[in-house]
Amino acid sequence: MTSVRLTDLAHGGGCGCKLAPSVLQRLLADKPAAMPFSQLLVGTESSDDAAVWQVDERTCVIATTDFFMPVVDDPYDFGRIAAANALSDVYAMGGKPIMALAILGMPLANLDVETVRAILAGGEAICADAGIPIAGGHSIDSAEPIYGLAAIGLCAPSDVRRNGGAQVGDALILTKGIGVGIYSAAFKKQALPTDAYAEMLASTTQLNRVGQVLAKDADVHAITDVTGFGLLGHAMEMARASRLRMRIEQAGLPFFSQAEALAEAGYITGASKRNWESYGDAVALPAGLPEWRRALLTDPQTSGGLLVACKAERAEALRAIIEAAGYPRASIIGTVTAGEPGIEVV
DSSP states (O other): OOOSSSSGGGGOOOOOOOOGHHHHHHHHHHHSSSSSSSTEEETTTTHHHHHHHSSSSSSSEEEEEEEEEEEEEEEHHHHHHHHHHHHHHHHHTTTEEEEEEEEEEOOOSSSSHHHHHHHHHHHHHHHHHOOOOEEEEEEEEEEEEEEEEEEEEEEEEGGGOOOOOTTTTTTTEEOSOBBBHHHHHHTTEEEEEEOHHHHHOOOSOOOOHHHHHHHHHHTTTEEEEOOOTHHHHHHHHHHHTTTSEEEEGGOOOOBOTTHHHHTTTTTOOOOHHHHHHHHHEEOOOOOOOOOOHHHHHHOOSOOEEEEEEEEEEHHHHHHHHHHHHTOOOOOOEEESEEESEEEOOO
16 A cells, blocks of 8 residues: 555544534525425534434434545544544434445545555445445545545434433533544644554544434433534534533543643644634633643544433433443533523533
8 A cells, every 4th residue: 555644645634624613604604494395304404413304204314424534544444434423423313324325535646546445445344333335425536535425324203313402401421532633633743652543543433323322212302423623612503502501511521541641732733723713702611721621622523422411310321321332431521501502611
């Protein structure tokens, strides 16, 4: 395979490639709601994870797409991470993926065919783990390497979970650790220890399939996945969609083992700063919080965990269910309160 570092061929990587939330809001500001399609249960109205179309009284189709540039150099690992990230949106809506289509853009002047084949093989491996085929796709010759999926899933109408729907008094659960952006920044500068890379890879290639289980529980009121806008950004989307406030407790946050040390050392992505500039005016932080700690809260996550709002009395039982399903960092990280949509960090 090519000796060129995949991350050197891209100006950004993973979900850190996403447009800043403020830019996205301006782009979509004058777009009409996708109505009056009565069967479209979820569209563009609430910055949700995927579109949902109700076919009949028993079945909904979930449709989503996600792709990005390399966050790692190993082509097989890149394919796995990108595929797991794309399927996450189906799980976050409470669905089960049934098939996917590949989205591929490669600078063939700089990458050999075997490298590209390894990227595709990584995506196929994750889809096989999810029990679905990659049934087709589309490819182009592009300036930077791009890979991802368009994913289709199914669920019952009663299992649909949106990023809105949180209720006053709910607890907030996060299913995975935080620190992918910090780790990727260190990786790009060849400063990420081997054990930290393994930690990042294990998290980013883990499917969020527990979303299917959570969506069948009536005490789970809202779900979203935490990706490029960071924990605060996706919690903000939940707050706005639910028209409530989110209280995030720093003591409960499950950071990757070396995330705090690397952040304090300066391994912070540009996307983290753009995220803060996009929504920081609606976030109350503790006085004197160091910038590097704030960066952990806005750190762009690639194939991050699920943020779950649930009935407080069930929170510990649900957290234990999530942990038992294979998510050892699952943590209760805050609560939902009344008030102007926004976030308070304590």
